[in-house]
Amino acid sequence: MDKRVAGKIVEINGPIVTVRLPRVLNGEQVRIGKLGLVGEVIGRDGEQAVVQVYESTESVRPGEDAEPLGHPLAVELGPGLLGNIFDGVQRPLAAIREQSGDHVARGLNIAPLDRTRTWAFEPSKELARGKPVAAGAILGTVQETRTIQHRVLAPPDVEGELVELAGAGEYTVEQVIARVKTADGATRELKLYHRWPVRQARPYRKRDHAAEPLITGQRILDTFFPLLKGGKAAVPGPFGAGKTVVQQQIARWSNAEIVIYVGCGERGNELVEILETFPELTDPYTGRLLMERTLLVANTSNMPVVAREASIYVGVTLAEYYRDQGYDVVMVADSTSRWAEALREVAGRLGQMPVEEGYPAYLASRLAAFYERAGRVETYSGKHGSVSLIGAVSPPGGDFSEPVTSHTKEIVQTFWALSKQLADARHYPSVDWTDSFSGYVNAAAKWWHANVDPRWSERRAEALGLLAQADELARIVNLVGPEALSPAQRWALEGASLVKEGVLQQSALDEIDSFCSPQKQFLLLDLVLDIYHQGQELLGIGVPVQQLLGLPILARARRVKSSYTSKQMEELMGVRREIHEAFVGLQTEYGKPGEKPK
Amino acid sequence: MKEKEYRMSSAARGGLLFLRGVPGVALGDRVVVRDHRGRKRNGQVIRTSDETVLVQVFEGTDDLDLERTWVRFLEEPFEIPLSRDLLGRIFNGIGAPRDGRPPLVSSLKRNVNGSPMNPAARAYPREFIQTGVSTIDGLNSLVRGQKLPIFSGSGLPHNRLAAQIVRQAKLIGEEAKFAVVFAAMGVSYADARFFEEDFESSGVLGNVVMFINLADDPPIERLILPRTALTAAEYMAYDLDLHVLVVITDMTNYAEALREVATAKGDVPSRKGYPGYLYSDLAEIYERAGRVKDRRGSITMVPVLSMPSDDITHPIPDLTGYITEGQIVLSRELHMQGVYPPVNVPPSLSRLMKDGIGKDDTREDHPRVSSQLYAAYARALEVRNLASIIGAEELGETDRQYLEFAKAFEERFVGQHEDEDRSIIETLTIAWQLLSLLPPEALTRVREADLAKYHHYEKTTAKVA
Known part of the structure; x- marks a missing residue:
């Protein structure tokens, strides 16, 4: 690899920073300025690159350095994710608090996974020296929480022959637990965690068409407008219609094994509510504390807008990782409208031609690509897992014909439309039975007929x-x-x-x-x-x-x-x-x- | 550079000053602009590059002569000095005194933009604040650390309601009053005077800091005023351990100033010409309310905004509603009928109410009574609607009882005197008196035990065959 030299900052326009940085790649991470703020390249023009920065750019000045980091935005995948709360670029908020107090300081560089904590690793009995190891193979297990057994996976880009597998024992995430000799003769060292770029969907063996409803314990949802495991749903509603409560109820009571709650541009107090109440609540299926199966990604409305755009991808990548371990995962994104607005803000600052209500032309395709990451799959290790995506939509003025709602409606299979009128009469959940729909009724019916009642x-x-x-x-x-x-x-x-x-x-x-x-x-x-x-x-x-x-x-x-x-x-x-x-x-x-x- | 003055302005419009050829200026830095008469104006760098620097001038760019305008970059972010002496003072948007007294001097200075609170550091607000106003306490309870705006319209008594909340707000069983930060943007002199007199007559003035920008003051100053005020509030809450109540009025004027500058900058407009970042911008202000773990103080926020043409779907109330934890909506119709405070109950909401009320906080039946009142009033409004078409005589007995309930609810529960400070128990007592107008079968939101204890229904009219 060529060693690339640092570039210089040319212009700062809010979260958009233009740098003179030849040969940087689109999507590559860049560290900028004396504060060491991190951003990602979203455009190239000759010698210059446009970087969107995940943190506030106040006090940054033209002429400061910009350093390419050589990799795209990626998350760390390994034990220690559950029960945690991360910001939009997977920095652990509790560790940030220890370092910088009540407010989030800038330029902090904190590893997502705790480097000092040890995990009891139990190697897989099916693997032995000399056996082939392919992408997604289960190297062993770690009891991540009392309910969830973490299956340590070989990264999707590994293929070769197992040279060494660590014995049972306590390991930190940085210790090598396996060595694999790849076809080109090189040896790859595998650890309890690996990294994966968030904007790239994690691969799997094939899609799986088995259908089972996701039970949320909410009558209007399960009985009237069902969602399947691996399905995609949207919850649009004007403010005050009870979107957040619906989403929190799903996070609480759904029969998924893992729940990922992405607070994208929403209220800080709502996330705190989850943080404070979930450790007291028990899962109705396992009787364990809810926090043991939950992880939060929080980019509240007052946190930087670019990290908000990233938070959705960080969340869904974490969801796919647990899916690859063979779990049914539900990811709740509250709210996809704020994500779309982050896109709009960046597009606006770049001077891109707005189409509908200022949104860029690629809004619909980005939304569709995001929801397409939902699904039930057969993983590389032969297990079955699913990612169900539930996105809240916050239509301005409660107008469902606005771009984000209308595009989302075309993509999702289950649409839980919340009504202001019902909410005003305190009819909760305010899911409107005329505007809502579910494309999964027939599939869900089979389950209900077999398991509950044929009528x-x-x-x-x-x-x-x-x-x-x-x-x-x-x-x-x-x-x-x-x-x-x-x-x-x-x-x-x-x-x-x-x-x-x-x-x-x-x-x-x-x-x-x-x-x-x-x-x-x-x-x-x-x-x-x-x-x-x-x-x-x-x-x-x-x-x-x-x-x-x-x-x-x-x-x-x-x-x-x-x-x-x-x-x-x-x-x-x-x-x-x-x-x-x-x-x-x-x-x-x-x-x-x-x-x-x- | 700090000492140096530049005379390199290339353009000025809409409160923005463009400079060419000043290298290495940091984003957000404070600027002093000196015009040809030697008068100083304050500014802030809002965009910067190798070639051009864009400065937002809080006092506006009117009659600036580009040839004779000097700009000095102070190489520091926008900060205000903070000390206990804030209390009892009146400032403008950038923290300069408005009360004729000398400026505040302190070695402690903080950036007015603050930095986002770590969600993991927040404590969930759950302490019930008794405002003495039944529609708030009984139906949309405010808790310490909440942001609960008043959605109003021109000519409605939002100022009187805000002042009443300031006067009466307290925690049950606690004597300590709230310290108040009052932030006014683009308000009339009369409105500012009203608050000042009200604070004075209720004896809280010594506990109040006021930040005022009047309707004829420069609009761009409104962009920084709430940030200055909240920086003071954060200091009072987290350094002085005070419980702070922040009243901000009128957020609509703020958003309009934002639109003015955005348009001048050439930002892509989204709805009604407001910039796409209006949501994030408003959130930066509203989200500064809250409670922090292991800190004694708190910031409770009551922003006031007037809905243009009473339209709740207008971008300003709409985006606000998505950020704040509920809203108190005022009704022109009730106001016309002489009901004070004219709170429009159905669209009003408090999201944090559920954890601040009930057995240990107010009274055991409170959550259910609230839900029942809402349901009954919603039904009663439907009946009223029907009665206006077919006539009240045509209604069945229960429906007539609902009509009577609606009237009594508006007069006795919603309506109260401006000086009437009702305890939560008084509020709940009135609620049960009203619910007693309805038969027990109609009250399915309360428990049978509640009915036995509080419901005193007497069948008055004969049964309709």
């Missing part, structure tokens, strides 16, 4: 039909009043209201209702539809609708969700009997017992 599709469709009917009727009511409706129509309105209040609404703050198992989800849905059907029958034999509307069982049905936990299925079944008895009482009063009206 799932039918019940789901019926509830959505009832909601649509009620929306229609509500328009009539708004014109002429409820008295104009027939008893059957009034009962349909009540049925829809039961679905909304008894099933769709779910309080994140209620200890009992915050998580709802698929079994309980189906039971609640079945319960309210049952009430609706039995009421319809009674109307048929002449029971006045007023009397039905006055039934105390209706208020009871609305409270069932927060009365019994997902474990109290016995009690929940008991409610069904209560309902049945209430209706039998009316039936004997008005008609012959057991007589079914046609």
